[in-house]
Amino acid sequence: MAQRKEHPRTPILIVGGGPVGSLLALSLSHFHQASTLVEASTTTTRWPKMEQINGRTMEVLRILGLADKLRSVDGVPKADAPWTVLHHTGLGDPVPEFARVDPHLSLKEEKKLDQQHNDGTRTSEHHQRCVLDIFESFLKTEVLRNENVTSHYGMKYLSHIENENGVSTICIDKEGNEHEFTSNYLVGCDGAGSRVRRNTGIKLKGGPINIGAYLVHFRSEELLELEKKTYGRFWHLNTHGIGCLVDQDESGTFTIHNFGPHVLQEDVTKYDPEELIYRILGGAFGKPFKIKIDEILVHSAYRPNFAVVKSFISEKGRVVLAGDSAHRQPPHGALGFNSGAHEQLDLAWKLSALVQGYGGLHLLDAYALERKYIVLQNLIHATELARTFTDYTVQYLTTGPQILDPANAERQRLADLVRGISIERAADGVEFDRRLTHSRAIVRDIDGSQSPLWDVDKYQPSSAPGSRVPHLWLKTKIGETSTIDLISHGLTLVCFEPFYQSTSEQAKAVFLSVAAKRNIPLHVVVLKDESRVRSVWEDRDLVLVRPDAYSLWRSQNQSQQPITSEDYIQEIFDVALGVKEAEKRKTIPTEPTEEDLMVEFAEKMKVVGAEDTEGGMGEVKFVAGFQVEVE
Structure with a gap:
């Protein structure tokens, strides 16, 4: 029972x-x-x-x-693993490659640059x-x-x-x-x-986008050998107009994805995973390219949402x-x-x-x-990438079999185009520079300081409240100790000494006193003579950082604030820790509101042909093996 x-x-x-x-x-x-x-x-x-x-x-x-x-885990590609994306017409073609892109450097190459560019624009x-x-x-x-x-x-x-x-x-x-x-x-x-x-x-x-997809996860030693000896090491190999191939571990484990509206229209239960692999490898205009498949691990249809x-x-x-x-x-x-x-x-x-x-x-x-x-x-950002990718696919398919000719002018144009629009490309502004300037749990600058304009492709280092604080290596430990490593499990007060403001030393003491009274875990980090770090952190004496490395408050360059006042420090903690909300920010022309973003999101959904529903995900034809039943 x-x-x-x-x-x-x-x-x-x-x-x-x-x-x-x-x-x-x-x-x-x-x-x-x-x-x-x-x-x-x-x-x-x-x-x-x-x-x-x-x-x-x-x-x-x-x-x-x-x-x-x-x-260090087995199966995780090592430090020299490339991020190369190959753009192919099909593996059986005489000259299959028409473009290649490296959206990232290998970890080994990145670490070399870490030693050369300790300027806040890189990451730990x-x-x-x-x-x-x-x-x-x-x-x-x-x-x-x-x-x-x-x-x-x-x-x-x-x-x-x-x-x-x-x-x-x-x-x-x-x-x-x-x-x-x-x-x-x-x-x-x-x-x-x-x-x-x-x-x-x-x-x-x-809601769901108006295309379906089918993946096959498999192992093939023969394909691994072809990669090493014929095509060169890669991460993605795109056979445009039909799908892509992903090298998952550099040890013979691959995944193919087949994209298109046809996946929504056909009976996917009748798909043969091996035949689908051959189709993707052969390309949109080539013959199926057969290889020895050692094992089909999993396969399923799915629909991006x-x-x-x-x-x-x-x-x-x-x-x-x-x-x-x-x-x-x-x-x-x-x-x-x-x-x-x-x-x-x-x-x-x-x-x-x-x-x-x-x-x-x-x-x-x-x-x-x-x-x-x-x-x-x-x-x-993702809907824009989807639109760009879809537009490119249409252009590729419209070109037809002439794309197989290496001398074809349209092939050259599409090669130039894909180098600039690769969906795997780095977007450092998206990945590292998401800002919380709209938050009600940060204490904003009052001295008129302006954060750098946000750029989708570029990380702009700043210690402004609501920004991820910049990573730099400490001068005596390049490649070892990052400013990110100084952030504690509670709040962290970063102090740059010698102080510019005469009141900063006393303010540090008041922060510690108030934190102790309120049982707030506050760790004080003192950085002495770290002029490079101080400069990138925008020359502030004090920066209060939350545990996920976002700035909560910083002292002002020319401050009229009573920063040695216990009441003022109490106010900082109240806002930073959600005891009270900061005043709603005034609209900044370069920063959209949430309402603005919702409107833009709805418009982007229309452009990519996605269903826009509320409360559910619309009607779907199938449920992917890795997806829980949709509403």
Whole structure:
């Protein structure tokens, strides 16, 4: 007879042990906060949904002490692995390659540049190729060995009841026994078909794009040998007009993707995965290119989606969403998992502050506002990449078989065009320079300082409140100690000495005094004679930094502020920790509001032909093997 077991109260219950949920549990532990994680599956994924971890996400892993560990895992491409994207007409053609792009340098090459350019424009970590099944397995191992995480695998979420004091959640195990968890907060990291989201009544806005896709994940030693001896090492090989091939590990594991409206129209259950591989390798106008396939690992149809929740938190403020449960992003720009990785670190420190008693009730409102703004920006970027890619595909297919002729002028034009519009290209402004200047949990400059204009392709280093503080190597430890490494599990006050302002020394003492009275974990970092770092951090004596490396407040260059006043320091902490909200910012001409972004997102959806629905994801013909049933 099935029974119900009541578990001891847990401060934070995480539903979903995928990459975002696992990272959230590990991040909470980093902030000295215990949590409980429940995951329906007893095994990690077999699906290659993720192909790259961007530099900012690797920086998040660095903060958690996991970056170097991941890079040493078997199956993760090593430091000399290229990011080369080959553009081919088809592997059976006499001259298949018509363009190549390197959106990133190899890690080995990046580290050489780190030694030469310590100017704040680079990052402490760089992109890493890594397929999802390896990454998720790595994270699960870290979760299982972490003493601050109580994990239950094979435990499926059923429902929850929320009130002002917490959440009661019911789960069921593989034997059919129910389990009741009581928590201060419930976090839904349970993927695109999130039951937590649906049971909370939070609606999505957005919908699926008007094309389908089919992937086949497989192993082939023969293809690996062809890559090494004939085509040269690559990351992506695009056979335009039909799909692409991804080298996942440089050891013979590959994935092909077939894109197009035909996937929505055909009976995908009749697809032969081996024949589909041959088709993709042969190109849009060539014959199927046969190779020896050693093993088909998994295969499935899927449909890219663009969507974002109306709110990241419930009305009562006890249920929170992160990752795919809160937004659905297509593969264009690789912003799905990477967005989730960034937001979980933000959520982790805020939840820790709330549970540990030094954070205020407005912290989760700040999380919801900050993350939705960034997700909308990312979705707009992804829709633009999708439009560009679709337009290029149409031009390629319109050219017809003459594209196979190396001397053809249209082939040369398309080669030049694709070098500039590659969807795999770096977009440093998107990945490293997302700003929180609209947040109500930062203390804005009052001296008229203007942040650099945002650029999609360029990272603009700034210590302005709402910006990720710049990474530089300390002068005595180039390549070893980054300014990012100085950020503690609580708030960090970075002090540049000698001070320019006569009041800064006293202000530092007041910060420490007020933090001690309020039990705020505040770590003071003193940087002496670090003139390069100080200059890039825009010549401020004091910068207050939150645990995810975003600036909260900084002293002014010519200050009339009473920065030695305890009341003023109390005010800074009140805003930074969500005890009270900062005043709503005045509109800055170069910064859109959330409402502006929603309008632009809706327009972009129309351009790419995506369905725009509210509350659901429209009607779909199939459910991918790696996707939970859609609404």
